[in-house]
Amino acid sequence: MALGKDYVTQECSIARALEVVGERWTLLVVRDAIYGVRRYNDFLVHLGIPRAVLSTRLRTLTEEGVLEKRRYQESPPRDEYVVTERGAALWPVLRALGRWGREYVDTGRLRSFRHADCGGEVEPFGTCAQCGTLVPVADVVMVPGPDLDPAPADPVSRALLRPKRLLEPLETDAVHLAH
Amino acid sequence: MALGKDYVTQECSIARALEVVGERWTLLVVRDAIYGVRRYNDFLVHLGIPRAVLSTRLRTLTEEGVLEKRRYQESPPRDEYVVTERGAALWPVLRALGRWGREYVDTGRLRSFRHADCGGEVEPFGTCAQCGTLVPVADVVMVPGPDLDPAPADPVSRALLRPKRLLEPLETDAVHLAH
DNA sequence: CGTCCTCGGTTCGTTCATTGAACCAGTCGT
DNA sequence: ACGACTGGTTCAATGAACGAACCGAGGACG
Structure with a gap:
């Protein structure tokens, strides 16, 4: 988790899970993704989340394999974020x-x-x-x-x-x- | 949630739940409480959490009815935090x-x-x-x-x-x- | 061709929470 | 009287969140 100190001292799967999805907004982003929200702007207006925070969350969730960034049209180039199996397992x-x-x-x-x-x-x-x-x-x-x-x-x-x-x-x- | 802006805009029970238990450390405190940890010092050493944060978490969880502060001996006066039914439901x-x-x-x-x-x-x-x-x-x-x-x-x-x-x-x- | 709009971001100054160390008060054991 | 233990509070420094402004690529429109 990108929050100052992490939970690594904790020998516990709950803590490990929270390392990935325990930050503010993260679970709500995943919820929206499971609801079918896929586009940056839709997350933005639905969550009322600051843009910078949304960008960070989408990036880390993608890195963690919870979401997958996918190009869905070429012109103009547009990407969407889709839940992976790992994300759906949440x-x-x-x-x-x-x-x-x-x-x-x-x-x-x-x-x-x-x-x-x-x-x-x-x-x-x-x-x-x-x-x-x-x-x-x-x-x-x-x-x-x-x-x-x-x-x-x-x-x-x-x-x-x-x-x-x-x-x-x-x-x-x-x-x-x-x- | 005591975090700057809250999730009140969200019409969603998930968001409401996260208002209560979504802050950093909170779910780990509840986990420990369900594991049977009850005393301030035990939470402290087991979680490796800053004292100030532990104090606020215990206070808000008590206010929210997830934990209950209970005196278990008079001399010296000692309190313990016990999970309520509401807490156990987590x-x-x-x-x-x-x-x-x-x-x-x-x-x-x-x-x-x-x-x-x-x-x-x-x-x-x-x-x-x-x-x-x-x-x-x-x-x-x-x-x-x-x-x-x-x-x-x-x-x-x-x-x-x-x-x-x-x-x-x-x-x-x-x-x-x-x- | 110039202007405006949308989408998906980044940047930045301010505010707020977390951190970790220090301090403290009441009570016990000796 | 002294030190240790428990359960806190206080404080300065750090870092994350917030919100507004800005930005660049690409249409759409006239």
Whole structure:
């Protein structure tokens, strides 16, 4: 971790993991990436993160193999950041955090996560309440809840008002209009 | 979160959770608390954290209801920090982080976690490999692995070389000798 | 051809958190 | 009376985050 002193003294996989994803904003960047956000500007407006910090996070996450920088058009040259398998493997962490946040911090029902195959809700530990299988990230559908702001300012939040399968790229208003 | 700007713009339980436990060191403090560490000095030597930071973390975690400050002897007056139910509910987060760290960052086998009732290993999502039940934190036993340093410098790490049920108080050398 | 706009950054001064060392107060053991 | 232990607080220096400004490559438009 690029934070002054690191956790290397810790003989613990939790500490090792936090070395990689424990910095401020990092897990939120990964969350957005799993939600399907891929472009610099989309991360920027959705997170409200300082540009310099975003640049650093994207760079280190790419170096760590959590994201992959990929050119998706040549003219003008444009790159996107896509979650790797390693990044997608952080889904259980985010799911667990989200459940804890909802139960112990939140008040409203913001989003729920359902198994694409059978519609069952994904439980605290990532299994499907309906069919009991351990749901892979790619088979999770994010469903917006009733307590989300119905008309958010930024296009990424608006795009996330529709149910959306995780990992698939997000279509923002801008991209939509460009067609 | 006490970090300059907060994540309040984020309509997301993950962000809300990170508001509480997203700061540097915080999750490691909670991890230690779940491992059974309870006393200021034990956190200090085991984490190698600056005293000022430890003090603020313990205070905010107490205010947030993740830990509870409790007087355990009157003369001299001594307090200990014990995980609450709310704090113990963070176990899935730590388990998920640990699994990710072991699979994608670590090399060695540092610790494993087993179901106290049947001895089965606790799987990535927190279920028991043997009997299939979702194992509550209090029924998890931490078992040290072969790649741990066999003679660590601090007494807390030494105490953690023995198998240990989570949440139960840790007996360090010092306490042990004091009997 | 000149101007404006977008995207994906970098630079920079200010603010804020972390660090590590020093200090301190209450209590015990001897 | 003296020193050690526990559980802190204080302080100066460092480093990270913040936010606004700037920048360069490439269209788009007229």
